[in-house]
Amino acid sequence: MLNIRNFTILTEKICQNIRLLSAAVPQPSSTSNNPLASTEVSQTVKEDVLKHPDYFNVHNLFTVKDLFEARVHYGHREGSLDNKMLPYIYGSRLGYTIFDLDKTAEYLRHALNIAAHVAYRGGIILFFMRSPQNAHLVERYAKECGEFAHTRFWRGGIFTNAEKQFKAVTRLPDLCIFLNTLNTILTQHTAVRDSAKMGIATIGIVDSNCNPNLITYPVPGNDDTPIAIELYCKLFKEAILRGKAKRKEHLEL
Template structure:
């Protein structure tokens, strides 16, 4: 009788242990999946699509281009039309390109890449420099000396790490000539994001974003959006490090 009672208790313990293991195992598996989640498997892992709307672009005057006579033929696919002699961007196309650029920026920040902002418009230089400082990244808003990327080791007298991403808030040195760093980045295979106005050439830009590159309110919006994308990427990187430490 005593032996039968012990066997029953043992059987009950085994059943309860099996039930416990089946309950815990899915949780452990789910935890492993969560820790091993790869951002590259998701089209918008950092949810950058909800940072802005087309109305935000319109309110920031992103749709305003230059006069018709200054149009670069490569910018025709991004246009909605013209009004009173000034070209108008299609903001639906701009929003699509901008979201791709923000997503790429967040991935670079997530992987600990170096990001450098560029701007040659003295009116907006302070905004760009302030944004880069707040992001913990870098900015260059002065004259660009040729060879900084293509001959960096000689220029700085040491082995130099180049940026992992260059963000151009405007891609022109002036109305007629392109920023030299756009060409240098292409030569060194550095990915680039560029706000390209109607007088710009988007061919050498990895992620061209058609839009106004002059108006301060538009530049402020771009800076705000890129700052948020970088912040989201770095926050996810920190979260991943804490979970795996």
């Protein structure tokens, strides 16, 4: 087990570099897609918000204990482990991989911060979840925070051929949150690839059998247990609502 942990430190660095090369990191651009590209909130305020390491105080949303109680640390069996997940694994117990929750917490806080920032800038956030057991839960939370959900069969081309799919020019989401990155037949969700193609930032809960390469902001953790999914949903909802509240506050200034 210690071998694995030593190995992880090495691989983590490598993986991060690889991810920078492969993942769709959204470029800070001033396209017409972004409604806040020109000044609604004054430029100085926006810069202050961006410079602050944790402007929306997302670090106090949860503790590592919360994650533990929501069973976020449970991975799949060792045999199904994806090697690219090694950096985030603490070890294995009774044949099941266990996530390092300290790392998970760090990645999750980063992801929450991103979600709050996107919400603050009026971005569209789309939640994904393909497990039928948790689909309704995710839809409910997406609705509650005024964002969008797609928990159904993914018809190809919704992102890549949006104009034909929606029969009109359509604004695509600015951030996709994958609460699991696999589809029902345990291959990677096509939307992960499509988001990367279209330069849409993605946050993904990646379990030990998933590939984090195409996810912009991966969060290692259990993506099956309803309690864990509910915890993620609650956290993202709260972060988004914080971002929106700030946006409202600053717009009225």
